Amino acid sequence: MRLLPCIKSYDEGVDHSKQIDREIKEWIKTYNEAIKLLLLGTGESGKTTIIKQMKILHVKGFSHSERTAMIPHIRFNTHEAIYEIIQNMPVLSIGLQNAKHVRAQQYLLKVGPEGPQEYTEEYFDNVRDLWQDAGVRECFKRANEYQLIDSAEYFLDRIDLIGKEDYVPSDADILRCRRKTTGIQKIEFKVKVPKSMHGGTQDFWMLDVGGQRGERKKWIQVFEGIHAIWFVVACSDFDQTLREDNSQNRLKEALILFEDVWQSRFLLEAGIIVFLNKQDLLETKIKQGRSIAPYFPKYNHFEASGDEYTRTKLFIRNLFVNLTTKKRERRHIIASAERFVVLEASRARECYFHFTTATDTHNVRTVFRDVHQMILTHILSNIGVY
Ligand SMILES: Nc1nc2c(ncn2[C@@H]2O[C@H](COP(=O)(O)OP(=O)(O)OP(=O)(O)O)[C@@H](O)[C@H]2O)c(=O)[nH]1
Ligand SMILES: [Mg+2]
Secondary structure, three states, X not given: OOOOOOOOOHHHHHHHHHHHHHHHHHHHHHOOOOEEEEEEEOOOOOHHHHHHHHHHHHOOOOOHHHHHHOHHHHHHHHHHHHHHHHHHOOOOOXXXXXXXXXXXXXXXXXXXXXXXXXXXXXXXXHHHHHXXXXXXXXXXXXXXXOOOOOOHHHHXXXXXXXXXXXXXXXXXXXXXXXXXXXXXXXXXXXXXXXXXXXXXXXXXXXXXXXOOHHHHHHHHHHOOOOOEEEEXXXXXXXXXXXXXXXXXXXXXXXXXXXXXXXXXXXXXOOEEEEEEEOHHHHHHHHHOOOOOOOOOHHHHHOOOOOOHHHHHHHHHHHHHHHHHHOOOOHHHOOHHHHHHHHHHHHOOXXXXXXXXXXXXXXXXXXXXXHHHHHHHHHHHHHOOOO
């Protein structure tokens, strides 16, 4: 680590700052190592969706064959959505509103959870009929009481398109498609460096891991050499339980996981940026009259101005900010590393927060620009240039 000489006067300070600027630009020019980013977060928080956005924004997007390869997954998403809804109707004591739809319901239940062998016209007709039923819609509105993919409405609303023989998924369809990640995926891309920094391009690696509990033991394999963690949180999950453990609230699980990541001694050098994701779904939920208060009673005493949605998103951010200001717990300190960890604990460590909608390419582009600059500054500070 290199220490900069101390400044004695204002003029000297200005010269000194110009010198630092020059040094930073020089350093970036010669820095040819890829910047390594790791996406972390609970299951379904939106990590893979961000990887897809990087492919759209910084690689070549999706080819025709990549798009057609998504069709079975999108059709299966549609199936699992309608199947889950109709299966949960009796559990929630909701009946079909239209008796004509009973046959369609029996047809779908007979198809089973794995979906049909072949997606036929008859299959899509039955799904369309059921999705029109007021009872099905009522059960859909109570989706937080069972497990339903976030893209259920998006795909069921597009059933006619998805059922077409010549259907080719759009970028939006691919971004909405849900497939659980198992293992570790990597995407490599180049990004233009802001002119203010020096221009040119910079290599990035972005790693995606599975966020469900069973997948997290694999994370440690990829911690080494990571420059920044993007920790993704599904804010709209505040009233839902985990797919892998229906006794645990999803947002509470995200908070516990974040605290572990923030305190991990393996990630002390990495910059941490929290993506408070699924803002579109959060806003819709709040505007439909749902409240976070029954799940997080502290919300009743939270002071912030703005409408309910704004107050809720600020409250969620606060929950995470509070974890970053807590003292590092000693349970994470092992004897040989104690001195280092204690020193680290006394060093100011910043955490950055962004409100995001990962399915919105424009939003992700803007956030990436901000975050890029922040990561460069973080790396420079870690090596002692800043
Ligand atoms: N509406 C909306 N949907 C989103 C957003 N972010 C992600 N999704 C959807 O949420 C679902 C889950 O997203 P993924 O990116 O697969 O989640 P993940 O974090 O990779 O999940 P694991 O692989 O299980 O760890 C997908 O259907 C996405 O389209 C968002 O901001 N808004
Ligand atoms: Mg994933």
